[in-house]
Amino acid sequence: MLEYLQIVFGFQSLVTIFIGTVAGVAIGGMPGLTATMAVGLLVPFTYTMDPTAGLMLLGGIYCGAMYGGSIPAILLNTPGTPAAVATAIEGYPMSRQGRGGLALKVSVIASFCGGTFSAFVLLLFAPFLARQALAFGPAETFLLALMGLAGIVSIADENTSLIKTLIAGVLGMVIAIIGTDDMSGSLRYTMGYVELVDGINFMPALIGLFSMIQMLELAGQRHHKIDTTALKRRQKSEPLPAGIARPIALGAGTGTVIGILPGEGATIAAFISYNISKRMSKMKELFGNGNPEGIAAAEAGNNGCVGGSLVPTITLGIPGNSVAAALMGAFIIHGMIPGPDLFTDYAAHTYPFILSLFVANAVFLVVGLVFAPYLARIALVPPALMVPVVSAFAVLGSYALNGSVFDVYLMIAFALGGLVLKKLGYSLEALILGLILGPIAEGGFTQGMIIGHGSPLVFFESTIAKVMWGLIALLLLPPLHAYWKHVHKPSRLSAGQ
């Protein structure tokens, strides 16, 4: 471990982590730009970098962006990222009361605690979980992908129905079958395009769905003037309120656990942490009017998601959320396939990457405590300037990995198609997870069928398979139950009338 610490604390590594984290805070602070967008956009560029440095840069961006979203949420009522919406509910009223300084302090300390705790969980459990993956055969690998699909079900929210979320996930898996069939070596659904022989490239799809789509939306939006009165108001300096450690601990734990579940993102983690904290608080009446406990729980929750989401990503190859999916792309382009090998053959890259997350958390703690009020002005960058710059990087990023203009067209097609799907209520997170899980599921399924001589019973035989079926059921039941209740609510009402 000492040698890995030496790598992390080397001058070049520290500079890389610092640049990544500060850039992440700035990106997170710009409404419309998200951690997924930034990480997805930069993954192709890390291809020519030293793998450890590239991963540290992306890890820094992930940590920084998750925190950065809270700054404009608190001072301008404009969440930099969707994960900071819960923070705005409590943070902005505090700023209007002249207590923005305290809100920013609580936010950065809670983010630091949540992020550090989750990185610790990642460091502790990831190698253990990865070792368990050694016992996985093709049948278990297929079930693992099904577990990821079960996670897709829980992505469904008020904007995306459960069935549509599942359709989007399966559509991603269908898109993933384009290319060469591993079993027969024949081409499938390539429509004569040589560029599709190896299948749909994951990175242009990710950049199209999570970066370019946001730019298309921003370009077509009518922009509202941001209220900067709280930014101009003098904010008083206050000590941390007593009892703030409780919501922080609650948020950190909740966020980490939610992050580990496939498909669950930082936004859900922040809202669940916020709601639990509200339910358990002795000052419930202050929620909605500027309660620092709400900020603490939400920020510890969304930053707790960072390390948590990386646990299934680097151990099992099942991304915890869309940012983790983009980071998984970075591992893959450097030839590091998620699983036990990352902790043996590639330990010299993986452990410094995990340790760099602790440094990234410390960097944004210092940056946040000193510069947060000034960083809020980033949110005032006009979208008219942001859109062309990010679009140019999206084109560059799509092209850079394979040097193929076809990938740029693919990125534009995914952005346009993704926008239509999004407007019709289909989950893009589910689509990208399906795209990632597709090849894993197909590999496990086809090999399992060969081992089982064509009998599907092979997927139920081993003890691990049985446990995994249980876990899949556990993942599926709560959202299905909630959906059932939601669908039958109006009919019960009308029956009552």
Place this chain on the structure above:
Amino acid sequence: MSRKWADRALLALFIGMAVLLYLSTASYPGIARTTSARYVRFLAVFIGALSALQLGYSLLKDRSAGRLSLTDHLPRFLGLLAALAAFAVLFERFGFFLVAGVFIPLVAWLLGYRRKSVILLVTLGVLLFVWLVFVQLLNVNLPGPTF
């Protein structure tokens, strides 16, 4: 087009795709017939059934009348799309720097930004950043003329 009908058209498209996908597995050769073909059929049945379920639900229950709107400002949206397509077409022939040097100020202007000095500074800043970081530091091979 109304959102409801656009959704129904898309679901019908998914059902059609599922049928074609299922039928296509009949031509899978050799071992793929008992392995990959089954997987593809599983996906086809799954997406087809889910789409049919959603379509049925929409036909029976959906009484909404909202329109499908991809954007609030169509000229800007289409302008960005056109500029992006032009960027992709010209990118390989004329190189990143030349095309981005036109694309960034053009799109900023198109989206309503009028401060020429800021646009110029941002454009030059981005080009310098790409040249320093991606060309000099990361050795990314960009198409077109090199500097």
